[in-house]
Amino acid sequence: MTEDGRVDDVDATAGDTATTVAADNNTTTADNNTTSPAADALGSGSPPQDDQIEQDATQADVQDKSAQIPVPSRNIRDLFNPPRNIAGIRQRLFDVAEKIELRKDEFDLYWPYVDNVWVRQHRAGSDKTGLYKTDYYACRLQRPTYTPKPVDKPRADGTPTRKKQIREGGKCHMKLKVVRYEGGYQSVTINQLGDKTQHLHDLDHMDRIKRTTVLMEIARSEVMSGYMPASVYTVMSEDEARLAASGGRHLNRNDVRNASQVWRQQHKDPLRVHEGYKYDHGNGIVRQDGALPLVQRVVNAEIVDPTLAYYAGLPPNTLRFPEELRPFLDPYLPRHDMTFTEDGLPHVTLTYATSLDSSLSLAPGIQTVLSGPHSKAMTHYLRSKHDAILVGVRTALADDPALNCRLEGVGGYGGLGWEGQPRPVIIDPGARWLLTPQTRVIRTVSEGKGRGPWIVIAPGFAMDPNRIEMLKYYGGKYTGLTDFDKRWRLRWEAILRALAAEGIRSVMIEGGGMVINELLRPEHSNLVSSVVVTVAPTYLGQGGVTVSPPPKLDAARRPQPAMRFKDVRWQSFGEDAVMCGRIPHVETPAGVPPPSMTPVTMAPPLRPVSFFNSSVDAQNGFQPRVPPSS
Numbered sequence: 001m002t003e004d005g006r007v008d009d010v011d012a013t014a015g016d017t018a019t020t021v022a023a024d025n026n027t028t029t030a031d032n033n034t035t036s037p038a039a040d041a042l043g044s045g046s047p048p049q050d051d052q053i054e055q056d057a058t059q060a061d062v063q064d065k066s067a068q069i070p071v072p073s074r075n076i077r078d079l080f081n082p083p084r085n086i087a088g089i090r091q092r093l094f095d096v097a098e099k100i101e102l103r104k105d106e107f108d109l110y111w112p113y114v115d116n117v118w119v120r121q122h123r124a125g126s127d128k129t130g131l132y133k134t135d136y137y138a139c140r141l142q143r144p145t146y147t148p149k150p151v152d153k154p155r156a157d158g159t160p161t162r163k164k165q166i167r168e169g170g171k172c173h174m175k176l177k178v179v180r181y182e183g184g185y186q187s188v189t190i191n192q193l194g195d196k197t198q199h200l201h202d203l204d205h206m207d208r209i210k211r212t213t214v215l216m217e218i219a220r221s222e223v224m225s226g227y228m229p230a231s232v233y234t235v236m237s238e239d240e241a242r243l244a245a246s247g248g249r250h251l252n253r254n255d256v257r258n259a260s261q262v263w264r265q266q267h268k269d270p271l272r273v274h275e276g277y278k279y280d281h282g283n284g285i286v287r288q289d290g291a292l293p294l295v296q297r298v299v300n301a302e303i304v305d306p307t308l309a310y311y312a313g314l315p316p317n318t319l320r321f322p323e324e325l326r327p328f329l330d331p332y333l334p335r336h337d338m339t340f341t342e343d344g345l346p347h348v349t350l351t352y353a354t355s356l357d358s359s360l361s362l363a364p365g366i367q368t369v370l371s372g373p374h375s376k377a378m379t380h381y382l383r384s385k386h387d388a389i390l391v392g393v394r395t396a397l398a399d400d401p402a403l404n405c406r407l408e409g410v411g412g413y414g415g416l417g418w419e420g421q422p423r424p425v426i427i428d429p430g431a432r433w434l435l436t437p438q439t440r441v442i443r444t445v446s447e448g449k450g451r452g453p454w455i456v457i458a459p460g461f462a463m464d465p466n467r468i469e470m471l472k473y474y475g476g477k478y479t480g481l482t483d484f485d486k487r488w489r490l491r492w493e494a495i496l497r498a499l500a501a502e503g504i505r506s507v508m509i510e511g512g513g514m515v516i517n518e519l520l521r522p523e524h525s526n527l528v529s530s531v532v533v534t535v536a537p538t539y540l541g542q543g544g545v546t547v548s549p550p551p552k553l554d555a556a557r558r559p560q561p562a563m564r565f566k567d568v569r570w571q572s573f574g575e576d577a578v579m580c581g582r583i584p585h586v587e588t589p590a591g592v593p594p595p596s597m598t599p600v601t602m603a604p605p606l607r608p609v610s611f612f613n614s615s616v617d618a619q620n621g622f623q624p625r626v627p628p629s630s
Helices: 037-043 050-067 076-080 086-095 104-113 203-209 213-224 229-236 240-245 253-259 261-266 294-302 306-311 323-332 373-384 393-399 440-446 465-473 492-501 513-519
Strands: 100-103 118-126 132-139 175-182 186-192 277-280 284-287 347-354 359-361 388-392 423-427 454-457 477-480 506-511 530-535 566-573 576-582
Touching: 076 213, 076 229, 076 240, 076 294, 086 104, 086 203, 086 240, 100 104, 104 186, 104 213, 213 229, 213 253, 213 261, 229 253, 229 277, 229 284, 253 261, 323 373, 323 530, 323 566, 323 576, 347 359, 347 373, 347 513, 359 513, 373 506, 373 530, 373 566, 373 576, 388 393, 388 513, 393 423, 393 513, 465 477, 506 513
Parallel strands: 347 506, 347 530, 388 423, 388 506, 423 454, 454 477
Antiparallel strands: 100 186, 118 132, 132 175, 175 186, 277 284, 530 576, 566 576
């Protein structure tokens, strides 16, 4: 070993004996420092011989291969600081027990960790819009590695042929359909193809017979940085837990050598061991006395403040909700395995923040912040537990809300794809809300931190097709309903049934004042499964938007309490107080339809959303058609 830590003509491993080879540094012969016969022949004026021409051609061919070596996109830091929960993500992408929806950047990040499992069979192409592209993958064990030949032909350059391991095909028949969407946002949807099946082997079996692209790139990157394959293997295998999480439980030194073989054939400079390590004759590459493992040095160097290490890679506005407070809320939230209520409707959680004088805002159209930081995190926890979040158009116009979940662990905030992100639903009968790419909810979709909104409108509007196509481009849509109540408002049961038909099993209704007051009316309160109210320690004063059910009178026309919740629980969240409860449902006599089902005189059916191509004011974008009076 030289003073600068370089090792000449030594290939060291922990299992080496006193006899070592000079493979790692590629200084196999003294011919590297001598004049080639071809050069001597040219210098003396003699024509080159056939074997000299063939040798030069072989060297030029190898140089061409060297020029095609891709620059590794990963290095040793990707092994020591892998993506969050990479072991769990690999297992999910191996099982694909249910549909997995990822952002494109997530797919590009995680798929190389499982490309030892899945092999692309063919590409079906794109649809007529050009926005959807479909690929089909199969388990690697579906087909054999190669068809063995009776006699392997020698290579032109004289090097021995590669020893290939014959793997029998037909061992697993699991297949995937992978659909890429490149519109207002970019996503990759992964589904099992055909009947739901399972692998006939486990993930560890695939890690044993095939290495992932990630591991091979890391190994090649380190060797291209000037380190011996034996040293690279030593530092990669020091942290067995991290290596196994990335699929390298069965990594060996030959894998490192294979990953860097082409590069090493073209670079004859002596390779060195990593700083803090040495070659110990008989023991291979070992860590020097008192030196920290490379993994520890890399991890420590990238953590500026250890208290912030947990939040590394998360958006700065990520919220956390303490685990110890969740049992207070969970009894009032929809279960993960629930389908629908007995009436076939989604679970409805009515939630809002109010002042001491029962006000939601200082005045109509004015955004008013009432929740403190603790109760705000609670609200986002509630959002993560529902399939959809619903508001009225007045709230959308006044607040320009993002209508997403910023809780740590959901999609866009440390989680996969859009998991935990609710579907925004806006009740906008008159199609007043004009969305643009700058609207906050649309920007959230573009950033991969929320879903495209569904807007419920009353039909009979000549809608600009550009508005419809723009919303569809960002993953949303307009839904027209024709079911009105006697006050010519969309019936809440019809809205909920339409959402249930779309697979929405739970809805969190946040506001605004008109929506909340409507659902507290006797004819609608039976639709509400639970109520979560945040009470802020403040008075907003008269003139604000208040929440209050309509008055209730007894048989003698005397005023009575309009409503009292049951199953009530209280909990303080910082300076705020949170109440959870349920609305006592009114028992309906036999043979009498419930209030929400009372027949009403309906107007003639209105036409569904129609298209037009005339010039329309950009501020309106529609031509309303007023329904006839009853």
